[in-house]
Amino acid sequence: MTDSLAAALGRLPALVAGGGFAWWFENGHLEKLSPDTAARRARATPPLLVHFKATAAKLGVEPFMAFDLLDLFAFVRPARFCLPTPHGLLERLSLDAADDEEAVQYLHHAAQMLLEDLPRQQPRALRRSMRLAQLLNKAGWPWASYLLLGLGPEATQAPSGGFGGLDVWQELPEWVDYAPPPPPDTQSVSPTEARERLAQLLGTTAELRETQADYAATVAQAFAPREVIGMPEMVLAEAGTGIGKTLGYIAPASVWAEKNGGTVWLSTYTKNLQRQLDHELDRLFPDPAEKQGRVVIRKGRENYLCLLNLEDATQGGAARPQDMVPLSLIARWASATRDGDLAGGDFPAWAADLHGRNRTLGLTDQRGECIHAACPHYRKCFIERAVRKSRKAEMVIANHALVMIQAAMGEDDAQKPLRYVFDEGHHLFEAADSAFAAHLTGMEGVDLRRWLRGPEGGRRSRARGIANRIGDLVAQDERGRTALEAVVEMARCLPGEGWLARLSEGNPMGQGEKFLARARQQILARSAQPDSPYGLECPTKEPVNGLIDAAMDFAHGIDRVLEPVNTLTKSLSDMLADETAELDTATRSRIEGALRGLLRRKMTLDAWRSMLLDLQTETPAAFVDWFGLERIDGRDLDLGLYRHYLDPMLPFAGAVLKPAHGVAITSATLRDIAPAKADASPEAAWDSAEIRSGARHLPQPARRAAFPSPFDYANRTRIFVVTDVRRDAMDQVAAAYRELFLAANGGALGLFTAIFRLRAVQKRVIRPLAEAGLPLYAQHVDPLDNATLVDIFRAEEHACLLGTDAMRDGVDVPGASLRLAVFDRVPWPRPDLLHKARKSAFGGQAYDDLLTRLKLKQAYGRLLRRADDYGVFVVLDAQLPSRLLSAFPASVEVKRIGIREAVAETAAFLNSMRASTGGQQNLA
Incomplete structure (x- = not known):
């Protein structure tokens, strides 16, 4: 079996892509290729690789068919952690590769090790693996024939069953x-x-x-x-x-x-x-x-994971062949998971990146x-x-x-x-x-309408309306049954599927959509740049003609929903009180769950009604209201009326x-x-x-009580404010990042105040860093979730990572993997309407300074996580005011210097610290 597996795998090429080139290993021959050449070969002959989407992104092409070792790992070793990189996977298999050139030559061995693990499962798990392998073979999964080969002849003879092994429940x-x-x-x-x-x-x-x-x-x-x-x-x-x-x-x-x-x-x-x-x-x-x-x-x-959603997604041929892979991986994982947590638990986050949310995280x-x-x-x-x-x-x-x-x-x-x-x-x-907070938006309205009415227009969906969920509970109660029917009917006032397209076409349907159409009109009319690719907002004061009438009409519609919701809630509550002796535990649990869901939606409807009514008077002093239109890259996503507490x-x-x-x-x-x-x-x-x-x-x-850090910040860190880089000249900003990252030899975290600035720098520096052997990862660019990006950054000592706020607060990387942090400019709060209101309430400029100092303090704090850590903190903004420098330890001198001096001093300091610790830090 081992020989036949090795022979079959040996016919596959292997691919590892870097920032500006790729390694291709085929028939014992190793080649270094340009991204274009590697992409052409990969499209012609599906290769062995790790994370096909990340690989395609590095080659600058759309994803292509491949034998992704991450899928194989998730199938063979469910609920087990693995970094979604070639080195991460090899390390998990106790295979040590010094660089990408060596890693690509180990991928065949990694695949063989995993496939040879399959027959060593417990009997029940082995039988399910055989059934799933048959199912995946019919669906055309590239790995399926290798699974069957690894499992032996018994696999093709095992009964497949109605769900083909997906019925893990x-x-x-x-x-x-x-x-x-x-x-x-x-x-x-x-x-x-x-x-x-x-x-x-x-x-x-x-x-x-x-x-x-x-x-x-x-x-x-x-x-x-x-x-x-x-x-x-x-x-x-x-x-x-x-x-x-x-x-x-x-x-x-x-x-x-x-x-x-x-x-x-x-x-x-x-x-x-x-x-x-x-x-x-x-x-x-x-x-x-x-x-x-x-x-x-x-x-x-x-x-x-919702087991009923999993069953709905798999039964009766509902799943398409391309969905069989993620559903099979979910089934394998569900049998081994500690707690069923799909988001941040022992489910591999990269599976959602590879296969999409609908058949992974969408099953919650x-x-x-x-x-x-x-x-x-x-x-x-x-x-x-x-x-x-x-x-x-x-x-x-x-x-x-x-x-x-x-x-x-x-x-x-x-x-x-x-x-x-x-x-x-x-x-x-x-x-x-x-x-x-309370958000009366199109997307929120659609969600609530779907919760009440279920799928509409003949669409196939796993969604279940309230009648489907609790209709049998009130079937014998005329008051409850009538209220349930009224709730479903009255929910038509809420925005429905396709609302955004109808608003764009000037054809809103129902009270909710007509109100949103007027809100959109006001947002665009009051904006200085209505064609901006970014989100827009405006105050609720001095509404445009027709907006108040539309708001009152919508509030009346919500009243008509709330009336039967209140009746239905009372009916279910009375049932719990009056039928205590007759209700079994399961029914009581259902009623309590239905009541929680109804009360939660009632709170939402009450808040929306108050927000609408306040438009004709004024916002209560405890709140801040505004109209907002959410956009990404010029595409409208959502819009509505927003309410947040001032405090x-x-x-x-x-x-x-x-x-x-x-x-x-x-x-x-x-x-x-x-x-x-x-x-x-x-x-x-x-x-x-x-x-x-x-x-x-x-x-x-x-x-x-305050307990100061015991770390020696004065001797183990340096802080530089660069004075001669124009913060809005992205070529200069990117060049500064490049030279600082090279001076540190990686181990660098780049922090940005805006996504577009991050992307502008990433595309300018990825190739020169790759040529220097420094891998670059970036939030909002790489098809990986934030936690996975941090895990990779932590594991690779010479990697560089670019990110925004989530990286500033969520990176905990002790040791040599983080020795340089660079902020693109002073992280002032975004001056939106909510912030302006809070700034006025909490002290004016002092409030802005407070928030900015805390961000700088948190970012600087990423450098030293242990006593033997060291690092350099750089802000590429000459306009950093002196009053913000108290964010840093008083013992550390903040030097305002040019980029040339900053690069030289960064290299000198890090080299001296590396030498003083014997050339390395303790990475335990």
């Missing part, structure tokens, strides 16, 4: 329901207990740092018993990089959970950071089986159409399993968005968290800004902080160190933390 275990846990006890955590637990987490070989222990003892104060309703024990703790804040707060949190039989919610900003936090908890629970029962990662429903419950206990897979549902586990877990790893949405919607009130730790606390303001921490404090018993908010950048003033209080630096954490909306002050 058949073998998944059912979740276990638990009795509601008793309320947690209220014992405090002493500073000594926090310090002792920290020492336990660090282990006997690690030195206990006093500052980290002091930090843990401070955070322990958030776990004291609450003394007054609405007044949680709150701690604001700034911990500079290197303090070890993650273990510092895990220590008291874990002690409290154990002593009190309760759950602590650890919330961070992004899904990638949730994953990092989960890894840190391995120290607390080194046994994976024990950790499974005591730690749960929670995300929104839209992150988890994105529109809240779950039918709960009526679903045939309810007892195996990944979401329901996570919800139940979180009720008895000691640690729930959540994200800010989920915490806020659950609080705002009043979901799961019986199990509402009482103790929180918010890491990345500097992001709470923007997370709350998103969670507590989103007001609803955050009411919904999250006040009901809690204890809250710790921590970050490396909570405070703003503004330039010293003669009359400034020493506590003035905390003003920004009070504003942006919600602490100022509580009746008692938070405890505050």
Whole structure:
């Protein structure tokens, strides 16, 4: 079998593409080709490669047919991590290639290793692999014949079954329901207990740092018993990089959970950071089986695979042949996943990049159409399993968005968290800004209409209207049945599919679309550049003729939806109360789920109605309203009426902080160190933390503590402000990036204030960097998600990465892989209508300075993640004001120099640091 596999694979060419050339390996012969030549050969003979879309992009052509080793890896080793690069895949297979020239010669061996792994599966998994291989062979997947060869003659004889092996739900275990846990006890955590637990987490070989222990003892104060309703024990703790804040707060949190039989919610900003936090908890629970029962990662429903959506996508021939590959990979993964998390969990993010969202991430419950206990897979549902586990877990790893949405919607009130730790606390303001906003837009209207009415116009869709979901629940209740019929009918006032095209043609249908047409008219009429390729906005004041009438007509339409929604909600609530003895558990669960969904949509409709009515008077002082038109590259995407809180921490404090018993908010950048003033209080630096954490909306002050970083910034970093590069001359900006990246020999992060600037630089520097052996990756250019880009950057010491805000905040790369960070210009806030209102409310220019200093501080903080790190920070903007320099450590000199000197000093400093550490950093 091995010989036949090797012979079959040996007939395939292999391809690895770089930034300006490609390596082609065929019949034992290695060639270095131009991108054009490599592309012509690849289209003629499908090659072995890694990530066919990224490879095609590097060759400058459209994707072509290929034997993508990533697909093979995902099939053979489901739910296993692998970087989607040739070197990443080879490393995962314990194959070491020094460069691309060597890597391309290993691809055949990698394919053979994976195919030889197939027969070593457990019997049940092996049988399913055989069925899937047959299915994929019929669908024409290039790898299918090799799968069958690797699996042996038994594979072609295995019965394929009705779903061809895609029916993975058949073998998944059912979740276990638990009795509601008793309320947690209220014992405090002493500073000594926090310090002792920290020492336990660090282990006997690690030195206990006093500052980290002091930090843990401070955070322990958030776990004291609450003394007054609405007044949680709150701690604001700034911990500079290197303090070890993650273990510092895990220590008291874990002690409290154990002593009190309760759950602590650890919330961070992004899904990638949730994953990092989960890894840190391995120290607390080194046994994976024990950790499974005591730690749960929670995300929104839209992150988890919906088994009913998977079944709908596969049954009855619904799937097209080209969809069989992603569906098969999903089925393989679903049988091996830890928790069913498609977004940021153990599902390979690159699978969505390769095969599209519809047959991967699109299989989640994105529109809240779950039918709960009526679903045939309810007892195996990944979401329901996570919800139940979180009720008895000691640690729930959540994200800010989920915490806020659950609080705002009043979901799961019986199990509402009482103790929180918010890491990345500097992001709470923007997370709350998103969670507590209301957007009355075309896309939002279409989603709500679809949720109520289901698919329309004879379209085939997995969408399920409300009648389909709960019609049987109210079939015997005339009041509920009549209300349900009215809801479905009245929802016609909302925008429908194709609304944007109808608006462009001047042919809106229904009250919602007619209102949006008037809003669009006002946006374009009031814009100085209506043909701009970027988004437009305008105030709601002094509306154009006809807009108020259209708004009132739409508000009346929403009233007509709300009336039967309220009746239906009352009918379902009465059913729960009046038929307690008759309702089985499954039916009760369905009713409760239906009520949650209805109440959530009722809140949306109430908000939209208020926004429309306020157009004829004025916006309440707590809010900022405006009309907006979203565009990308000149193409209209969405438009409507937007409402945000002027201070989103007001609803955050009411919904999250006040009901809690204890809250710790921590970050490396909570405070703003503004330039010293003669009359400034020493506590003035905390003003920004009070504003942006919600602490100022509580009746008692938070405890505050700052722990400075132990790192030697003065000797291990340099900061340069370049004075002779015109920031709007993209040739000059690109040349500066190129020379700085070359001087650092890679390990460079380029940060940009706008996507178009990033793209302009990327296309100018990719070839010269590739010729120097420095791979370049770019957000908004490469067909890879942000987390994957960071993973690749972290793994490749000489790689360069370009990104915008998400990269500034989400890159945690200790070691030599990040030694240079370059900002294209001062990251001033975008002066949109919402920011202008907040700037006026929060201090004018001082507010702009605050936000900009925090961005600079966060970006500079990427350089040193460990004591032995070093690096250079460069801003290519002579207009960086001196008052912003307090964002950086006072011990570090900020030098304003020309680009020539900046390049020379960057090279000299990094070379000297490299030499002083023996030519390398510790990459562990």
